[in-house]
Amino acid sequence: MVEGVRPDGEREERRLSAAEPGLWRHVVEQLGTAVAVLDPAGRIVAVNPAAERLLGRAAAVMYGQDLHDLCHRDPGGARIPREHCPLLRALAEGRSTRGDDDRCLRGDGRLIPISWSTTPLTDDGVSQGMVVLIVETAADRHARAERAEQAERAERVERAARTSALESLTERLTLVAEITDVLGQTLEVDEALARLSRLLVPRLADWAAVDLRVGSHQVHRVAVTGPEGRDALQEDWRGHLPSAGEAAHSPLVQVLNGGGPVLQDRADMDAPPDSPLAAVHSAFLGATGAASVITVPLGTRRQVTGALTLVRTDPAHPFGTGDVDVVSDIGRRVGLVIDNARRFGRQRAVAEAMQRNLLPPLPRPGRIQLAARYQPAPAGSQVGGDWYDAFMLKDGTLALVIGDVEGHDLTAAAGMAQLHGILRSLAWDHAGPTGAVVDRLDDAMHAITTVPMATLVLALVEGPDTGPWTLRWTSAGHPPPLLLTPDGNAQYLEAGQGLLLGADLGAGGHRPSAAHALPPGSTLLLYTDGMIEVPGSDLDTGLGRLRRHVLALAHEPLDTLCDRLSSLMPGSTDDIALLALRLPVP
The missing domain is CATH 3.60.40.10 (PPM-type phosphatase domain)
Incomplete structure (x- = not known):
């Protein structure tokens, strides 16, 4: 027996066959094909779990609904006039039929191509409705499988990208932690900068240069570090630089005058220099073969001690915004170390003078x-x-x-x-x-x-x-x-x-x-x-x-x-x- 709904809303039991009542539970409910049972008016009186999955609707929601109006559509997705619907015609005539190129409107609004077949239900020659078997067509299953595979591939790519980003972030944070630890071990400026260079090159950059402000406008390039075997070039670019000035707009001058970090690509570096300091720095970048450059202040905008410039020479691996954030953090920490070292030097000089005078x-x-x-x-x-x-x-x-x-x-x-x-x-x-x-x-x-x-x-x-x-x-x-x-x-x-x-x-x-x-x-x-x-x-x-x-x-x-x-x-x-x-x- 199958529980159904009469037009007056009261529930009734309809005899599906002469088989035992357990047939539905043991066979139909476990069937992989969607099965719906309609009363003579075309209303749904029973569905199996496969039909719930295919139609995208719960059984309790579908009971009493007209199957044709609820989800039967033509190949274009439009409603089929009732007088032209082969399924309703077979129901009225009490015969079997089938359709191969229709669409079903799921509960989530998606149309899927289906094929269907019907079998009339009779009791002593009187029509009791029909059983409808609904199958999603193979073309759509293939499309769904392909979409699922594409989604899985996209998820794998996204997961790999997230993993790579996490590894990159972890490496950067580890580098910052190492630099913080190393810089905290000394108050000597030269030693601090030497340790910094050994950590930055080649882990983060191919070249590194540190410029310190000396006086109001004087700049001294105190450290240049590059690949092994390029010692002569490193020595050539150390020493006093031209005055920084204030009106120039080149990245290094702006950073030294309190500007924020700057990321440059090859096109940016081709701009003509607008000051003697910018000309010297541009020549340095050209000598290193720079393809991507980050310049950040040492210290804070209120107290700029100097500038840190990092260079990458491979156009296929330029710096990104994440690198700018990391290098900016490093610049702040290095600036604090240099400022503390200078304060220490002044304090120590005063203390030593006091001691010797005593x-x-x-x-x-x-x-x-x-x-x-x-x-x-x-x-x-x-x-x-x-x-x-x-x-x-x-x-x-x-x-x-x-x-x-x-x-x-x-x-x-x-x-x-x-x-x-x-x-x-x-x-x-x-x-x-x-x-x-x-x-x-x-x-x-x-x-x-x-x-x-x-x-x-x-x-x-x-x-x-x-x-x-x-x-x-x-x-x-x-x-x-x-x-x-x-x-x-x-x-x-x-x-x-x-x-x-x-x-x-x-x-x-x-x-x-x-x-x-x-x-x-x-x-x-x-x-x-x-x-x-x-x-x-x-x-x-x-x-x-x-x-x-x-x-x-x-x-x-x-x-x-x-x-x-x-x-x-x-x-x-x-x-x-x-x-x-x-x-x-x-």
Whole structure:
């Protein structure tokens, strides 16, 4: 039985055949061909799932609808007059028929070519309607298959394009991240630009040029990087460039004057230059064989430090807008590094000048020779608190001081200057042991200065101008003095060691003093820990290295010895102070 709809809207059951009611469910519903059952008036009373798919409509929507009016169309897509419809005529006459060149209007509005066939339904000779089988024609199935294949090909192409774009974006972001990391490792402009060039060429471009503004209108091309084997061309294009000016409209001039990034192709580069700077830059692009060029500012529009120019020479692989965005980001980051480096350079110059001005000139104690060196830390504004001093006491004794205040900044340098003045005052007329002077300095340090901790050696060289001489000293947590004698022996004076300044000595505690005879012709070195402490090396290794260097330079003049010792400590990350004394030979 098949459930249908009477004209009055009430549902009824129509007998399709003498078969069991399960026939529809087990056969018709699983049939791959679309099947629709019409009542004698041509209204739909049942459809199978294949008909729902073909007609593009749900069964519940189609029940009670006139099949002819709903979806039967001629080959041109127009409605077929009912009196001319072969399907309705077969229904009225109760006979079988078929059609091969009609169209069906789907629920989505699409027309599809179909063929159909009908079989009348009768009960005791009375017409009960008909069964209509609808088949989409092979031509349309082929067209649909071809369209589906085309759509699949298009999707594959689009998917590949998306994948390629994602890979390209990932590569660009990785490059920006690497450049950011590399630039953050140095505050030296030359080193930063060298690292930048190694990342840009050849990964992103065939040539790279960096121009920096010097003064208001002067431009200096500080870096040119290209393919291996083109070193001569790179050297030829470095150096000062003509004035940038302000009225010119060439891309490089506009970028240097605060304009945005510019992308040029070969046709753009053929435009005649409108300024001397543009002429030089145009000649550079011609020498590199540029086919596509990006020029971006270094820094921001409010603070343009210079310009970055990237060149590609292959016309088949020009730069795109995505490249412009990436290079613009790189330009901003490079500009910030250069600006910070320049600020650092000015700060460091001021700090070094302050530090050197705080260090006193050396006295001239008769035939005794004195030499000193100060070398700031190689990185950062770390002028530090390393210091030396040499002065004559009230009784004519020569006092030597080497010290290191905690910290590596201008505060440490200021604290060093405070200790320097206090120690001179305390030692000037004190006739007692050196340990007592250092203890008095420790007592006064927290009350008079802002220094939290410090180390130092206070040494007195006693004896007439012709000798003999005795060294008396106290060390407050500082590396030991090094004595080099004419017989080729170099020894560290380990005695006289006490706690550093700022440490708690406890009730009744005091720092020891020590004494040692100084042979004629001997050399005494006082130094800070930058001379012996190198990252990755322990203190004993550093002391041994310094001792070997001093022995190798034993016969050099005192100034030469100090210069050579300072240059032999390339791995130190701290500032260095060195005070050297050499006694005369009778």
